[in-house]
Amino acid sequence: MVKKLILVVVFTVLFVNTSKAQNKASLEAINTVWTKFYKAFETLDYTLMADIHAKELIRVSGGKRILDYEAYIKGYEASFKNSKDNGQTSNISLRFFERINNNTTASERGIYKLVRNKGTEKEQAYYGQFHVLFKKIDNDWKIIMDYDSSESGTIGEDDYKKAFAIDDFDNFLN
Template sequence: MIKRIILPLVFLVFTSTTMYAQKADNLKAINIVWAKFYKAFETLDYTLMADIHSKDLVRVSGGKRILDYDTYINNYKVGFESDKKAGQTSTISLRFFERISNEFTASERGIYKLVRNKGTDNEQAYYGQFHVVLKKINDEWKITMDYDSSESGTIDEDDYKKAFAIDDFDKFLN
């Protein structure tokens, strides 16, 4: 009788630990994508943006435009080159209120903060809400759908602070 109780409990403990570790592993692997995303803005390198997005990308901007991969990446190429010539700088950071993943697909929603010309008299901060769907393609996470919106300018620093830090995995583990 005790074996009938203990054996299922041991199985439950091992499978629960495996599921917990796997989800944390997914978030850590996805954060590699976000590290490249941050670096693309810091270095104004559009090739990093190209690397983290799927060729089948669907990009929705502010509910007003839908772009494909080539158009989206070319926009970054032109924009980053223009920023370099003008001496503009950009840093971006993300905070999350939802991170859901399995072995092959992830959905992440949160608030971004884009700071232009940080530490100068021309510093400006922009905020928006994002929703990204990633898929594991050839063992690498790639962004396949990217939606963002400023929600008509209603997203701000308070919303940003309410969301969770990119490395705060505990909030998103089962």
């Protein structure tokens, strides 16, 4: 009976330790994906968007439509081309209220802020809530599901400020 109890305790300790795989290094690795995401908007380069998303992507936009990888990337190709042709700029930033990951899968939720034509008379800011799932594929983190919504226009600067900065890892470490 004592051996069974010891065995249960050992397995429990091992299970708890493996379930706490989240650490600063894993969050930093995921942030390399977000760096490319930011750069895609800054440079209006849809190929960066293609690179960070898995071919099996499921994209849900505002609760109104579901796209696959090909349609989603083609949409960015057209949107970024249109922005370039019209001299528009785009800057996006993310803040987080949830970041969960292990060695192969991650879930991140937060608020995005998209600023078009920053620093000009035509500057406009858009906000929304996002939920992204990542999978490690061939040792690289890839986005496999991306959902965002403005929640009928109820997400704003206050929500954005309440969430944590992309490099504020302490709030998400085990």
